[in-house]
């Protein structure tokens with residue numbers, strides 16, 4: 291087994307403009323060690339397949355630039371937890387496409403939002419979600435791909451607002467290659483105060499006791515425009531939101547999370563914001 295890295299690997303969510311095969315070079319030019327992409331437009335149902343040629347090119351280039359892991363984020367329209375039959379059918383079709391494209395790209399992780407319960411309780415919604423994922427994954431050759439459930443800003447019908455609920459979803463998916471993606475903005479917005487040392491430690495302990503730290507494969511590193519417990523999913527530049535630089539320094543130096551890849555999903559308000567946020571994380575990690 292290769293030696294564990296001393297610090298988490300860092301990267302950005304990068305654009306796939308012009309085709310997915312262009313993403314690795316874009317990531318490399320930003321200085322990424324890992325990357326995340328959408329494998330199709332995240333706000334449209336229509337999603338073209340990835341050609342074998344594009345898949346090979348993508349794989350060759352991510353190897354060339356030593357980008358690891360490759361994370362795919364799923365489409366925002368997908369809701370496999372809802373009771374509405376039409377949306378369930380469309381969502382399943384779209385999610386099957388997500389699985390196919392993630393496998394075609396040789397990605398390590400597919401991150402998904404657990405969705406919204408709609409009418410009825412969360413327990414029934416989790417059961418629907420798990421049944422849908424199992425149905426979509428039937429006959430699937432996973433290879434190295436692992437499905438990660440992302441925690442959310444929570445509130446009302448939104449699933450995944452607590453670590454306990456993420457753990458319940460993982461439990462419902464037992465037997466499949468699954469894990470968790472923890473988004474720092476979503477943590478704060480859902481009520482986990484990562485900003486003071488005691489709150490930070492309590493948050494990590496709760497994560498350990500529910501999801502398990504080993505099962506956190508990806509951290510989405512985003513500062514928060516929304517206040518603690520606001521349930522607002524609004525990402526901010528590192529150090530410019532309520533979480534602040536110190537929170538990210540603590541996370542990046544926590545040996546319990548050093549195995550996870552940290553991926554930025556921060557806004558690009560001005561050209562270069564992606565690079566500036568990555569540089570900031572690197573400097574907080576202690577890079578010279």
Ligand SMILES: [Zn+2]
Pocket residue numbers: 363403440
């Ligand atoms: Zn997400």
Ligand SMILES: [Zn+2]
Pocket residue numbers: 440473510555
């Ligand atoms: Zn996220």
